Amino acid sequence: MAAPPPRLERLVLALIPPLAREVVAGDLCETFENPRQYAAEALRTVPFVIASQMRRHLNMPALLLKLSLWWLFLGWAALWLLPVLMLADAYQPAARPDAHRAIRQTVALGVMAMIAVVNLSMNIGFMLQTGLRRPEWLALSLFGLVVPALLCGVRTVLILQNDRHLPLPDTVSGAELMDAYRRFAWRARLHNIAEGAALVAAAVLALLWLGRSGAAVLTGLYLMTAVYLLARGAPRPLPTAGDFRFLQTRYARALARQHRLRHFLWWLWCAPAMMAAAARMHEKPLVAAASAAALALVCFVLAAINREDGGRVQEDIGALERLTG
Amino acid sequence: MAESLGQFEQIVLTAVLALDANAYGVTIHAKVEELSRPRKVTRGAVYATLDRMEDKGLIASWLSEPTKERGGRSRRHYRLEKPGQQALRESARTAQRLFDVIAQNLGLKGRA
Numbered sequence: 001m002a003a004p005p006p007r008l009e010r011l012v013l014a015l016i017p018p019l020a021r022e023v024v025a026g027d028l029c030e031t032f033e034n035p036r037q038y039a040a041e042a043l044r045t046v047p048f049v050i051a052s053q054m055r056r057h058l059n060m061p062a063l064l065l066k067l068s069l070w071w072l073f074l075g076w077a078a079l080w081l082l083p084v085l086m087l088a089d090a091y092q093p094a095a096r097p098d099a100h101r102a103i104r105q106t107v108a109l110g111v112m113a114m115i116a117v118v119n120l121s122m123n124i125g126f127m128l129q130t131g132l133r134r135p136e137w138l139a140l141s142l143f144g145l146v147v148p149a150l151l152c153g154v155r156t157v158l159i160l161q162n163d164r165h166l167p168l169p170d171t172v173s174g175a176e177l178m179d180a181y182r183r184f185a186w187r188a189r190l191h192n193i194a195e196g197a198a199l200v201a202a203a204v205l206a207l208l209w210l211g212r213s214g215a216a217v218l219t220g221l222y223l224m225t226a227v228y229l230l231a232r233g234a235p236r237p238l239p240t241a242g243d244f245r246f247l248q249t250r251y252a253r254a255l256a257r258q259h260r261l262r263h264f265l266w267w268l269w270c271a272p273a274m275m276a277a278a279a280r281m282h283e284k285p286l287v288a289a290a291s292a293a294a295l296a297l298v299c300f301v302l303a304a305i306n307r308e309d310g311g312r313v314q315e316d317i318g319a320l321e322r323l324t325g
Numbered sequence: 326m327a328e329s330l331g332q333f334e335q336i337v338l339t340a341v342l343a344l345d346a347n348a349y350g351v352t353i354h355a356k357v358e359e360l361s362r363p364r365k366v367t368r369g370a371v372y373a374t375l376d377r378m379e380d381k382g383l384i385a386s387w388l389s390e391p392t393k394e395r396g397g398r399s400r401r402h403y404r405l406e407k408p409g410q411q412a413l414r415e416s417a418r419t420a421q422r423l424f425d426v427i428a429q430n431l432g433l434k435g436r437a
Contacts (some may be wrong), residue, residue, distance in 0.1 A: 003396060023388075024372065026398030027350040041368070048369025052376045245404065249385040321388045322399070 004029060004038045012042045017053040018094040019314065024049055053090035062264040063089075065221075069271060072278035073295070094318065096311035099163055102156040106149065113149040120145070147297065155304040162312050168319045174244045177323070181251045185235040188258050192233040195265060199226035206272070218271060225268060233261060252317045259313040263306050270298050327411040328381060335416045336360050337374045341384060341403050342413065349389070349400040350375075375403060383409035 004012070009025070016024050024045065032038050063085055070078035168180065203222035206215045235254035238247070277291040277298070330338065340356035341348045353375070354368045378384050385406050388399040405413070427433060 009396075020372070022398045023350060023401040026392075026395035026400060027354075027368065029396040029398065030351050030394055044367045045369035045372070048367065048373045052373040055373075056376055056380065245385050245387060246406070248387060249406075318388075321386070321401075323387075 002032055002034075004032050005035055008035055008039060012038075012046070015042070015046050016049060017090050017092075019057075019092065020049050020053055021094065050087075050090055054086050057089040057092060058086065059089065059260045059263055062260070062267055065264065065267050065271065069267070069274045069278075072275065073281065092314070093307065093311050094314050096162060096308060096315060097159055099156070099159045102152075102159045106152040106156045109149040109152045113145050116145045147293065151297065151300050151304075154301060155308075158304055158308045162308055168316065168323065170322070171324050174247065177244065177247050177251065178238060181235075181238060181247065181254070184251070185237070185254070188254075189234040192229045192261075196226040196229040196233070199223070199229070199268075202269075218275070221268065221271075225265070229261070248320050248323060252320045255313050255316055255320075259310060262309060266302050266305055270302055273298050327415040328383060328408060330412050330416050333361075333370070333374055334378060335413065335420075337371060338378065338383065338405065338409055338413050341409075342405050345404075346402075348403045353403065378409065379403075381408075382406060383412060 003009075009029075012028065013021060013025055028038060028042055028045070031041065063082075066085060067078055067082065070081055074081075172180070199222045203219040203226070206222065207219045235258065236250070238250065274295060277295045280291040281288050283291075336357050337353065339360060340353045344352050344356055350368065350372065354366070354371045357366050357371055375384065375386075379386055383406060384403050386401050386403050389402055391397045391399050424433075
C-alpha cells in the first residue's frame with residue numbers, strides 16, 4: 001500500500017491544527033497517489049482547516065478581554081497580537097501534556113536555578129566591591145532565576161492534579177451516557193452558581209473599595225458575567241427523545257462550551273492584578289520591572305491552567321466521539 | 326423555522342444525505358465534486374463547511390475505528406440531524422419553485 005514519505009508527512013502533520021490532525025491527515029493518506037499530489041492537496045486543504053479551527057475555537061469574550069489587558073501595556077500595538085492569539089486557539093493541543101515529562105523539566109529547571117543562585121551568591125561580595133550600586137536589581141535577578149522553576153512546578157502540579165480525572169470507558173449504554181451527562185450538568189450548574197455569587201461579591205467589593213473608573217468597568221463586567229452565568233451558563237437539559245449519537249454530540253458541545261466559559265473566567269478573575277501591574281509600569285524602573293515580572297507570572301499561570309483544562313476537555317471530547325453504544 | 330442554507334451548504338448536506346452511513350471526508354468531497362460539476366471544489370472548503378454545519382447542529386459527527394489504509398487514523402463520519410433534514414427540505418422546495426419558473430419561461434425539459 002502506497003503511503004506518503006515520512007518526512008513530508010511529518011511536515012504536513014505539523015501544519016494541521018492538532019484537533020483536526022487525525023481526520024485530515026487520515027483523509028490525505030487515504031487519497032495518496034504520489035508525493036507531488038499529496039503536497040499539492042495538503043497545501044490546498046490546510047489553509048481552510050486552519051481558518052475553520054480559528055473560527056471554531058474563537059472565544060470572543062476571552063479574546064476581547066485579553067486584548068484589552070494587553071492594550072493597557074502595549075497600547076494599539078496589542079492589535080498585532082490578535083492573529084497570534086487566534087492562531088494559538090486554533091492550534092490548541094488535543095491532549096494534556098505528559099506528567100513524567102513535566103516532572104523531568106521541573107527538576108532540570110530547579111537544579112539549573114539552584115546552581116545559578118549558588119554561583120551568584122558566592123560572587124555577591126565581589127560584585128558589591130566592584131560598584132554594584134543597587135542591590136535591589138540583584139535581588140530581582142535572583143527572583144528571576146527562581147521564578148521559572150517555580151512556574152514549572154505550578155504547571156506540573158496542575159498536570160498531576162488533572163491526572164486523577166477519570167476518563168469515560170470505551171463502551172457505555174445510552175442510559176449510562178445520559179447519567180454521565182446529567183452528573184456533568186449538575187456539577188457545572190453548581191460551579192456556575194458558586195462562581196456567579198463570587199463574581200457579584202467581587203463586583204460589590206471592587207466598587208466599595210476602589211471606586212475608580214477602572215474599577216467601575218471591572219464591576220460592570222463582573223456583574224454582567226455573573227448574570228450570564230446564573231441565567232444561561234448551565235448546560236442545556238436533555239430532551240426526552242434522542243439517540244446515542246445525538247447524546248454524544250450534545251455532551252461534547254456542552255463540555256466545549258463550559259471550557260470556553262472557564263477560560264474567560266480565569267482571565268476575568270486575574271484582570272484586577274494585571275490592571276494593577278499596568279498602573280505601576282510607568283513608575284521607577286525597579287517597580288516597573290517587578291510589575292513586568294508579576295505580569296509574566298500571572299500570564300504564565302493562566303495559560304498553563306487553560307491549556308491543561310483545554311487538553312483535558314479535548315481528551316474527554318475525543319473519548320466521547322470514539323464511544324460505541 | 327428551518328435554518329436557511331447557502332448553495333454550497335445545500336450541496337454538502339445533500340452529499341451527506343446521499344452517502345448515508347459512508348459519509349466521511351473523502352467520500353463527501355467526491356460526492357460534492359460530482360454534484361457541483363463542472364466546478365472544482367477543494368477538500369478544505371468541504372471540511373470548513375462541515376465544521377460550520379456541525380456547529381449549527383445540522384449534522385453530527387463521530388470517529389470510527391482507526392484503519393491501516395489511513396496510517397492508523399480514524400475517519401470522522403457525519404450524519405444529518407433533524408434540523409439539517411428540515412433545512413434541506415426547505416431548500417429543495419425553494420429550488421423546485423425556481424426550477425418551475427425557469428422551466429416555464431426558458432422551456433427547460435424535465436423536473437428537478
